[in-house]
Amino acid sequence: MKFVSTSALLASASAFVPSHHRAPTASSLRAFPNPFRNPFRAKTDVDTAADLVASDFENVSPADVTPESDATVRGGAGAGQAEVVLVGCGAPNRGMGWYHAVQMLEGRCPSASLDYVIEPWFLGGGADGPGGAEFGEWAKDSTAKYGTVFGTSVGELPAPKQPRCALISGRTADNPRLFTECIAADCSTIFLEKPGAPTVAELQQMKDEAEAAGVGVLMGYNKNV
Numbered sequence: 001m002k003f004v005s006t007s008a009l010l011a012s013a014s015a016f017v018p019s020h021h022r023a024p025t026a027s028s029l030r031a032f033p034n035p036f037r038n039p040f041r042a043k044t045d046v047d048t049a050a051d052l053v054a055s056d057f058e059n060v061s062p063a064d065v066t067p068e069s070d071a072t073v074r075g076g077a078g079a080g081q082a083e084v085v086l087v088g089c090g091a092p093n094r095g096m097g098w099y100h101a102v103q104m105l106e107g108r109c110p111s112a113s114l115d116y117v118i119e120p121w122f123l124g125g126g127a128d129g130p131g132g133a134e135f136g137e138w139a140k141d142s143t144a145k146y147g148t149v150f151g152t153s154v155g156e157l158p159a160p161k162q163p164r165c166a167l168i169s170g171r172t173a174d175n176p177r178l179f180t181e182c183i184a185a186d187c188s189t190i191f192l193e194k195p196g197a198p199t200v201a202e203l204q205q206m207k208d209e210a211e212a213a214g215v216g217v218l219m220g221y222n223k224n225v
Contacts, residue, residue: 076147077113077162085116085187087154087178088170091131092138096193097169105146112165117142120152154181169193176202183213193220 077083084104089097104114122135142148151157154166166182168175168190176197182190190210196219197203210217 076115081111081113081162082165082189083116083160083162084112084114085118085154085157085164085166085182085185086114087118087166087168087182088174089117089119089122089135090169091122092134094131095169097167098138100167100169101142105142105148113162114146114148116157117148117150118152118154118157119150123150123152154178154185157185160186163188165189165191167191167193172196172198176206179206180209183209183215187215189216189218191218191220 086097086101086104089095089101092098101114101117103109104112117139119135119139122132123139126132127136139148139150143150164185164187166185166187166189168178168182170178172195175192179190179192179197192206197206207217
């Protein structure tokens with residue numbers, strides 16, 4: 001396997017209607033959105049990563065996929081969905097990982113079920129610092145409303161029940177280690193937020209590791225137009 005640029009994957013997207021304009025079907029699970037729309041309003045690269053994992057399902061009927069207008073995560077990935085692990089959430093209304101989380105929890109990514117959030121800082125040493133109480137309240141509400149499981153270590157994850165996708169949005173210096181841990185946690189696809197690692201050498205090592213494990217990797221990029 002090789003690293004796949006989401007911009008390349010989305011190059012032919014203009015032929016498709018963004019998913020927020022319609023309820024998804026089995027075929028639309030694999031349709032990429034218009035990449036020039038606001039990523040927090042339309043189906044995004046996170047959903048593209050989940051789509052790749054969901055492609056492991058060969059016989060998904062429209063009835064198996066909850067329409068976006070009604071979709072919420074109810075305590076675990078369902079038929080035709082990827083089991084997503086968000087690694088490095090950040091503070092509510094500030095962290096990029098948090099924005100990804102909101103997209104999935106609100107059903108904007110129909111093939112993605114946010115089942116786990118790994119946040120070592122706000123659930124650890126940063127719990128009593130700035131943003132800690134705010135994060136704790138959001139985590140409590142998300143668990144009650146969506147059944148999302150929060151933790152501090154990728155290594156503590158149980159075995160996946162559905163094909164697993166990791167979304168790594170941690171500190172750049174931590175990403176190589178988190179990347180290795182996600183592969184060990186049976187993630188078949190990884191969405192890696194930019195810049196991915198502190199050095200090119202580390203990125204190359206991560207690429208080699210993913211290829212050896214047969215794990216697909218997508219990089220996150222900003223596009224402002």
